[in-house]
Amino acid sequence: MAERAVRRSGSILHESFLRHARWRWARIASIVAGIAILIYLIDDPKPRPEGDTVYGYTLGTIGALLILWLTALGIRKRRMSPGRWSLKAWVSAHVWLGLALLVIATLHTGFHFGWNVHTLAYVLMLGVIASGLFGVVAYATLPASLSENRGELTETQMLEALRAIDRQIHEAAQPLSGIPAALVRAALDEDVFARGLLRRLRGTNLHGPTAVARAGIESADRSAPREAIHRLQALLGEKQALLAQVSRHLRIRALLEVWLYVHVPLTVALLAALAAHIVSVFFYW
């Protein structure tokens, strides 16, 4: 899953955030979770394990503080390198301690759920952790496919290439009229960037206007100038390939970002539910 650290002449060029400092945070998180489970198994509160026991309150306090710290990543990543920790160390700790939170909060519930604000907070936390896991997998696997798909092109160059092809198509299509002209018009209007979330996630559109124009332009009007038609076919083919590449690029970019649209709002909702949970417990003490 994690990108392998590439060693070249003895120095580490890249180490993924998951493996940061030889899995330091993975180890710390496992130890924390292990201890929490062990105490849970040894502790025998009556009538049953719950948030309302000594250990339950302890886990609840740890969990709440952990949530606040995990949320602080949103602040940390907007600031340039303050303090001793690199952003990678923060992300590494964020991911692994976030997973440990799953254990801590679950034990805090004592597996006691209901239709109430307490379980709401827990479910929101599960949503945050699940979306976070998606993000971890995305960050660990997708950048490789992103650069593979992109080849030597930068995003700016992709845009330039699209412009250049569109100009050429436009110019080549000047002698056309009727249906062939309309087909080219539609192909020129095809805009991969205008697609919404779902279509971006779906990726390449094999039946888009450019593909349709390329396939239909020759047979649409036999009287159209042949030379222009043939040139256009070649150009439309080029545009089709470029669109496919850009679509894949956009799809991977979307996958890298979409989880944050769940992760961030749910985190904020979780903070609100957590506040309500804590206030309610002490309000009806």
Next chain:
Amino acid sequence: MFVIRALSTSATGREIVRERRVDSVRITVGRGPTNDIVLSDMDVTLQHAVIHKTAAHRVTIQALAGTPFIVDGRSTNSASIDASIGAEVRIAGFRLVFTADGEDDVVVSVERYGLLAPSAEKRDERQLYSLSGVMPSKRWFAWATMVAVLILFLAWPIWSFHHRPTKLTPEQMASVHHRGDQSWSAGPLSKAHANLQGNCTACHVKAFVSVRDESCRTCHAQVHDHADPARLRAAMAPKGLGGKLQLAVANMLNRPQGRCIDCHIEHQGDTMPPTPQHFCADCHGDLKQKLTDTALPNVSDFASDHPEFKPAVLFRAGKDPLYQRMSLDQVPVQQTGLKYPHDLHLSATNAVARMAQDLGQADRAKGLACASCHVADGGGFRPITMEKNCQSCHSLAFTRENGAVRTMRHGDVAEAMAQLRDYYASHAAAAPQGFGLGRRRPGDFAAASLATAYGQSAGGRAERAIRAVFSPGGACYDCHVVTSPSQPGALDFGIAPVTIPDHYFTKGWFDHRAHAATRCEECHSARTSNDAHDVLIPRIAECRTCHSGEHPTRKAPVASNCAMCHAYHNQSRAVGAVARREGN
């Protein structure tokens, strides 16, 4: 004439103007290169429109391929234009502005304002490739959910609390109120409190103040303390640093010790869980150290730390009975006022068994069973009575006269004596007739014994009969403890009170229903008991073969905490027993 002025912008933003004159009254507009005005846009047809000059500064414009254009904002296929007033015609991405020049000329300024494709548009690349361009902002999502959660789960419940009804009738209490604070409930209440489910403030009276006993006492007015409050406090004092720390934290958080809800834990579903053992063991585990003058032994767990049972046995019967709790280790004896050997009655082979078989009270080859006399009733048994349980064998009939059977009165010594006197006063016969000399029959016990004893007695006939029934072999004597006459020769025999115990335990209870699957003799050694004084309740070791302490073990799988047998509030055994029998 027409002046066509083409306006364009260089890459550096400089405006370029190219002008030419067309000496014609008719000019064409279209994408085709042969047109006078060439509009290279794919939305423009090859021959799109034609412009005619009709008079000085006046022109008409007409669409050729039926594709409309826009004149001063209105879509049309033809229009007449006065160039001296001016007009703007839009065709696809081009703007044609008509103005007058000189006396006669019409100037057409042609300028591209649209883009030839979306890709030509100058766009913010960061937005373009990121989802932020096509998604509502995360911040908006976040704020919306946060506000929703805070309103629904924090503001509304608090509002609910402050707008609660101050006084509720029982009917109102029973009806569930769907109020904002319902979402705060940690779990359903027990069945007994189900009517309070929608009414949080019935118990949670003050904000940030834990539930107090006063709330419980609103309904539970009769419940009394377990012991003297001062002694309770002394016994509850926590031991060890951990306990003291916990108490300090609890006090700091305004959670005083010893409240009702410490033991009666709510929000755990339909059934309120039995009080956890540590609530008892915390005090009773080392009670002797905390209350040095206590008579109670230390007890912390049924399996490992519980004394032998101490049944309350009757020492002295009568008006002022004297009970004494004695450990089973001391082999206590119970005064019953009876001579009842269990072994004799439970034999499968002796005369009792045969009699029971003959009377249809026992199956062939079997004797009486425990249930023949001990009829289950709730968690205990119905009382044993002569009429129901003894008489079918131990008949008190003593003679038959003209087909009628005469039976001695049971339960009234004076009346029974009077019966005998009456009988002998009116009969000249020397001995009761009809039974005594004839063949013995089941149920003829009294007659037979009377006849036998009668022959051995001295005195008047009635006196001899009375003496006979109260003497060894007599009908009364053989079952009851008989008190001797006040002086030798007197006839004021008495019967000791019959005191078959209903229960032995005063500090705990036992429910036979829970043990219905167990045979009686597994716990009670009645088959080997030949003395009515034997206390036949099993020893604690017997119970421990199934009952563990708080934690079940493989050998003794029935987890048994204190509350299984002991009550906290009700010190009276009777109340506990009744409660159990009623199935509460």
